[in-house]
Each structure stands twice: as C-alpha cells, then as structure tokens.
Amino acid sequence: MDNRARIQSCALQLFAARGYDAVGVQEIADAAGITKPTLYHYFGSKRGLLNELLSTYFGRLHQEVEPAAEYHGDLPLTLNRLAAVYFGYAQEYPVYYRFQLALWFAPPDSDAFRAVAALNETQQELLEDLFLRATADHGNMRGRHRGYAATFLGMVNTYVALALNGYAELDDDLVYRAVHQFMHGIFS
Numbered sequence: 001m002d003n004r005a006r007i008q009s010c011a012l013q014l015f016a017a018r019g020y021d022a023v024g025v026q027e028i029a030d031a032a033g034i035t036k037p038t039l040y041h042y043f044g045s046k047r048g049l050l051n052e053l054l055s056t057y058f059g060r061l062h063q064e065v066e067p068a069a070e071y072h073g074d075l076p077l078t079l080n081r082l083a084a085v086y087f088g089y090a091q092e093y094p095v096y097y098r099f100q101l102a103l104w105f106a107p108p109d110s111d112a113f114r115a116v117a118a119l120n121e122t123q124q125e126l127l128e129d130l131f132l133r134a135t136a137d138h139g140n141m142r143g144r145h146r147g148y149a150a151t152f153l154g155m156v157n158t159y160v161a162l163a164l165n166g167y168a169e170l171d172d173d174l175v176y177r178a179v180h181q182f183m184h185g186i187f188s
Contacts (some may be wrong), residue, residue, distance in 0.1 A: 001037060003034055003042065004034070004042050005044070006032045006033070006034070007028065007029075007032045007034060007039055007049065007109075008049070008052065008053055008056070009032075009051075010028055010031035010032040011023070011028045011031075011049050011053065012053055012096060012099060013031070013033075013095060014027060014028060014031060014097070015050075015053075015099050016095045016098045016102070018104075019102060020050060020102075020106070020110075020111070020112040021111075024046075025039060025040075025046050028049070028170040029044075030057040030156060047109075047111050047115065050111070050112065050115050051115055052095075053099075054115055054116060054119060055096065055097055056109075057093060057096040057100070058090075059101070060088050060093075061086075062090075062119075062122065062123075062126075063084070064085045064089060065082065065123065065126060066082075066084055068085040069082055069126050069127065069129070069130045071130050071133040071134055073137060074122070075134045075137070075138065075183070076179060076181060076183055078130065078134075079178050079179045079183070080153065080175055080176065082127075082130075082152075082156075083156055083175045083178055083179055084172070084175045085159075085171045085176060086156045086160065086161070087156075087160065087163075087170035087171075087174065088170075090163065090164065090170060091163075091170055092158040094186040096166055097160060097164065098161075100116070101157055101160070101161055102139050102184045103115075103120075104116070104120060104157075104159060115174075123145075123153060124146075124149055124150065124153065127148075127149035127152060127153055128145045128146055128149040129145075129146035130149070130150075131144070131148040131149055132145045143175075150184055151182070155178060155181070155182055156178065157176060159174060159178055
C-alpha cells in the first residue's frame with residue numbers, strides 16, 4: 001500500500017471509530033507511519049483528506065445508486081434494486097458507511113457536515129426524482145416525493161446501521177421485507 005492509500009485507510013478507520021472532529025492530523029500521521037508534512041503533501045489539510053475520502057467512496061456509491069434508481073414503471077422492483085445496492089455497498093465498505101452515517105448527524109456548522117452536505121443532497125435529489133417519475137403510475141404519490149425519498153433513505157440507513165452493529169443481516173430477505181414495509185406500511 002502506498003503512502004496516499006495508507007493515509008486514507010488509517011484516517012477512515014479513525015474517523016469512523018471516533019468521529020472526524022475528534023481525530024487530529026498528528027494521530028492520522030502516526031497511525032499511517034508518516035509525517036504530518038507527508039499528509040499535507042498529499043491532501044493539503046485534514047479537510048482535503050476528508051474531501052478525498054468522500055469523493056472516492058461516495059463516488060463509488062453514486063455510480064451504483066444512479067442506475068439502480070432508474071424508474072421503468074415498476075416501483076417495487078426499482079426500490080428492491082436500490083435497497084440491494086445500498087445494502088451491498090454497506091457490506092463491501094462497512095467502515096466508510098459507518099462514517100457516512102455519522103456525518104449525517106454532524107453539527108451543521110462543522111467542516112464535516114459542510115463537506116458531506118452536497119453529497120447527501122445528491123442522494124436525496126436522486127430519490128426524489130425517482131418518486132416524481134413514479135407519480136405518473138401512482139397518482140396518489142403526487143406531491144409527496146420529498147417525504148418518500150427521505151423516508152426510504154432513512155429506512156435503508158437504519159437497517160444498515162442495525163447491521164453494522166450486529167442486529168440485522170443485509171441479505172435478500174431484508175431487502176424484500178424493507179421494501180414491502182415501505183410500500184405497504186406497518187399494517188401489511
């Protein structure tokens with residue numbers, strides 16, 4: 001592993017374990033076995049390192065989510081596909097996903113929140129667009145696209161958090177049950 005990759009890996013582990021604000025540059029450098037100037041050489045700053053991590057990992061997630069969110073007239077199929085992508089991504093990159101979830105709840109005026117806000121908004125808008133397109137087939141959804149997008153992503157992220165903490169398994173059965181619950185409500 002080269003210096004750049006080692007720095008990213010160590011920083012991600014530390015950020016996911018303790019939070020972005022609780023980890024200092026010296027701690028990252030020590031964990032990676034490099035000097036602070038080396039970290040600054042590659043990333044410019046701690047925020048630059050954060051931006052690089054988010055760009056890399058969120059970029060991968062978005063590359064998978066975007067095609068899964070394409071609506072072709074079958075909302076349950078599309079939502080199953082989306083849930084499976086999120087669950088699969090969380091299984092492949094559990095440390096990053098834990099970190100990403102933590103960033104959702106960072107203080108609004110923090111560097112961490114500002115760094116992730118646009119990425120979170122991108123996910124929200126993608127899902128909103130999906131639900132807007134589905135209103136052509138499901139008129140009763142009209143005007144509710146924002147709430148549906150937030151609720152769906154919130155549900156998916158809750159199941160991922162449960163799995164990351166050992167309380168659920170992100171498998172095909174959970175994909176089906178989660179989407180079924182979302183589509184039909186708690187009384188189905």
